[in-house]
Amino acid sequence: xxxxxxxxxxxxxxxxxxxxxxxxxxxxxxxxxxxxxxxxxxxxxxxxxxxxxxxxxxxxxxxxxxxxxxxxxxxxxxxxxxxxxxxxxxxxxxxxxxxxxxxxxxxxxxxxxxxxxxxxxxxxxxxxxxxxxxxxxxxxxxxxxxxxxxxxxxxxxxxxxxxxxxxxxxxxxxxxxxxxxxxxxxxxxxxxxxxxxxxxxxxxxxxxxxxxxxxxxxxxxxxxxxxxxxxxxxxxxxxxxxxxxxxxxxxxxxxxxxxxxxxxxxxxxxxxxxxxxxx
Numbered sequence: 557x558x559x560x561x562x563x564x565x566x567x568x569x570x571x572x573x574x575x576x577x578x579x580x581x582x583x584x585x586x587x588x589x590x591x592x593x594x595x596x597x598x599x600x601x602x603x604x605x606x607x608x609x610x611x612x613x614x615x616x617x618x619x620x621x622x623x624x625x626x627x628x629x630x631x632x633x634x635x636x637x638x639x640x641x642x643x644x645x646x647x648x649x650x651x652x653x654x655x656x657x658x659x660x661x662x663x664x665x666x667x668x669x670x671x672x673x674x675x676x677x678x679x680x681x682x683x684x685x686x687x688x689x690x691x692x693x694x695x696x697x698x699x700x701x702x703x704x705x706x707x708x709x710x711x712x713x714x715x716x717x718x719x720x721x722x723x724x725x726x727x728x729x730x731x732x733x734x735x736x737x738x739x740x741x742x743x744x745x746x747x748x749x750x751x752x753x754x755x756x757x758x759x760x761x762x763x764x765x766x767x768x769x770x771x772x773x774x775x776x777x778x779x780x781x782x783x784x785x786x787x788x789x790x791x792x793x794x795x796x797x798x799x800x801x802x803x804x805x806x807x808x809x810x811x812x813x814x815x816x817x818x819x820x821x822x823x824x825x826x827x828x829x830x831x832x833x834x835x
Contacts, residue, residue: 575694576686576806580792582701583753584762586746588788589708591763592770592781593719593739600767602639602740603760605654606747609635611756612665614681619672624681625696629748635661636740684755684807686796697749704742715739716777754807762788765814772821791817 594600610632617627635657642653669678680688689697708715717725718735726732743763750759770783795810802809 572687573800575689575691576796577793579689579694579697579701579749580686580753580796580806581789582698583746583750584766584788584792585785586701586704586708586742587750587759587762588766588784589705589781590739590743590746591765591767591788592777592784593715594743594763595767595771596719597739600760600764601651601654602636603743603747603763605639605658606632606636606744607751607756607759608658609661610744610748610751611678611681612661612663614751615665615669615674615678618674618678619668625693625748629700629745632744632748633741636744637737640737640740680755681751682756683805684751684753684758686753686806689752693752697752700745700749704745707738707742711735711738720777754810758807758811761811761814765811765818766791769814769818769821772818772825787814787817 591600591603594603610628613628613631614624617624639653639657642657665678668674714725714730714735715738717728717730718732718739722732722736725735746763747759750762753759754762766784766788767780769787770780774780774783791813792810795813796806798804798813799806799809
């Protein structure tokens with residue numbers, strides 16, 4: 557009850573909790589939308605790979621005294637483009653290219669941060685620290701999240717076509733490479749924005765869990781997307797409240813709530829399947 561009384565103070569609500577809610581909901585929306593396409597295209601690991609690249613770039617930028625977020629976003633976008641081209645044209649498989657590229661960037665970042673004695677300064681990017689976000693961080697995250705959402709909605713039909721059947725989309729004259737790149741770029745931006753909230757270790761889970769949960773419950777693409785959005789935002793809100801009441805990490809709390817919801821959805825899907833077989 558002491559924790560609850562502290563949460564309900566005007567100072568905490570306006571200065572800490574409200575910015576966290578704005579940034580968290582914005583990133584959760586973006587992650588859930590893109591997660592559906594990534595899971596259906598079997599590219600879900602690209603989020604994990606880009607988060608490693610992002611963390612490595614952040615470490616190097618901080619060590620050199622540069623603006624971390626402003627430097628990291630273009631670098632991660634470039635990494636998304638390179639990974640896409642490697643998976644298309646290289647003899648290396650997509651997962652192999654992601655592993656090699658991401659671990660190399662991560663190693664460079666850890667080397668730079670340890671050399672500059674910045675281990676503590678960059679730890680919140682590894683594990684997440686949404687309640688420590690500044691007003692500038694929140695505004696930056698909110699603006700870019702709106703750009704991601706508007707772009708996704710603008711090209712929704714094209715993204716739907718590329719997600720489900722690339723061959724058919726290509727046959728109809730759609731520029732499949734461009735829209736695959738667009739998905740990768742939007743994913744890159746979302747990953748960087750989510751690192752402050754979830755940390756580099758957990759941001760990919762924020763994309764995957766709502767998508768696979770929605771797919772357990774729904775069949776149509778539009779319904780899956782809407783359900784994933786609802787699950788993502790709800791789990792974030794519950795996870796944030798849980799972390800405040802139990803004094804635990806926000807990112808871990810959000811993912812554990814997502815895990816519980818996924819388990820329940822899997823149970824519901826199993827019951828539906830058995831009921832259908834009996835009929």
